[in-house]
Amino acid sequence: MNLAKNLRMKNLSIISHKIALYQDTPRGHPECPERYEAIKNRIDGDYKNWIRVQAPCATRKQLLRVHTEAFLNYIDEIVSGSSKPIGLDPDTWAGKSGVEAALRGAGGACLAVDQVMKTEEGASFSAMRPPGHHAEPDKAMGFCVYSSAAVAARHAQKNWGLERVAVLDFDVHHGNGTQACFWDDPSLFYASSHQMPLFPGTGEMSETGVGNNIVNLPLPPGAIGKDILEGWKNYLLPSVLDFKPNLVIISAGFDAHKDDPLGGLKMTTEDFGTLTKLILEMAHKNADFTRSCRIVSILEGGYNLTALADSVACHLDTLESFKV
Numbered sequence: 001m002n003l004a005k006n007l008r009m010k011n012l013s014i015i016s017h018k019i020a021l022y023q024d025t026p027r028g029h030p031e032c033p034e035r036y037e038a039i040k041n042r043i044d045g046d047y048k049n050w051i052r053v054q055a056p057c058a059t060r061k062q063l064l065r066v067h068t069e070a071f072l073n074y075i076d077e078i079v080s081g082s083s084k085p086i087g088l089d090p091d092t093w094a095g096k097s098g099v100e101a102a103l104r105g106a107g108g109a110c111l112a113v114d115q116v117m118k119t120e121e122g123a124s125f126s127a128m129r130p131p132g133h134h135a136e137p138d139k140a141m142g143f144c145v146y147s148s149a150a151v152a153a154r155h156a157q158k159n160w161g162l163e164r165v166a167v168l169d170f171d172v173h174h175g176n177g178t179q180a181c182f183w184d185d186p187s188l189f190y191a192s193s194h195q196m197p198l199f200p201g202t203g204e205m206s207e208t209g210v211g212n213n214i215v216n217l218p219l220p221p222g223a224i225g226k227d228i229l230e231g232w233k234n235y236l237l238p239s240v241l242d243f244k245p246n247l248v249i250i251s252a253g254f255d256a257h258k259d260d261p262l263g264g265l266k267m268t269t270e271d272f273g274t275l276t277k278l279i280l281e282m283a284h285k286n287a288d289f290t291r292s293c294r295i296v297s298i299l300e301g302g303y304n305l306t307a308l309a310d311s312v313a314c315h316l317d318t319l320e321s322f323k324v
């Protein structure tokens with residue numbers, strides 16, 4: 001087998017669940033069921049090479065690898081004690097349906113890991129909402145209840161014995177939650193491009209974790225795709241390659257799109273395809289070390305419905321068509 005010279009993603013899956021169609025945020029909230037509906041309308045009936053898999057709920061054991069028991073109990077108590085969604089902070093809501101969606105978001109991310117581990121070359125995309133990368137071990141925030149990417153990374157280590165897992169995050173917001181979960185563990189790596197200043201306020205270049213396992217690239221409002229792509233090509237991706245991950249998890253937020261209402265970065269739909277290609281080229285080089293090329297991609301943000309659906313389609317097209 002010469003994986004590095006014959007790479008093509010053969011094992012493709014999309015993970016979803018209809019619970020993401022339930023409204024558990026207030027009307028007018030940007031993190032809404034219509035996001036999921038827009039993606040489903042765009043990809044259903046197409047993408048025939050991708051198998052469809054239902055997102056399961058994450059187990060308590062999976063969540064406890066990242067979150068504190070007190071936090072999990074707190075969320076359980078809120079859900080069992082109220083018939084209506086409760087505001088956990090001004091942006092983040094927890095009700096019965098919303099928490100089940102978040103549980104299936106984290107469980108779907110773990111299932112995506114299981115899917116790609118079936119072969120040496122595979123990609124799996126979880127279309128679940130709400131996002132997860134702002135949720136810290138003991139705190140829900142920024143629309144996020146459970147830290148799905150971090151839960152999936154730990155699942156890959158514990159269930160599949162992978163040594164090193166990297167999360168690559170191109171959401172317009174910094175993934176403070178993933179960073180907090182990875183901060184003192186050199187077997188985990190977090191690379192992020194994001195707008196600064198912007199919520200949540202973290203993500204300075206000086207935030208480097210232990211042994212430089214955190215790499216942040218803050219960008220000023222108005223930065224265009226070329227700036228962001230060059231940042232990934234020249235700074236973030238070489239750092240990921242040095243880490244030699246056994247698995248790459250993408251925190252795929254599409255709110256750095258120029259039409260997004262929450263961010264001020266200016267990526268085009270096509271830029272997301274180019275960035276996906278750059279990540280795949282890095283993963284191809286990395287296959288020289290690891291003899292595998294496995295990509296898990298988890299939906300994070302993206303709040304202009306048309307831009308979101310188009311960008312997800314461009315992301316999937318690139319994952320499917322990439323070959324060397």
Ligand SMILES: [Zn+2]
Pocket residue numbers: 171172173253255300301302
């Ligand atoms: Zn975001």
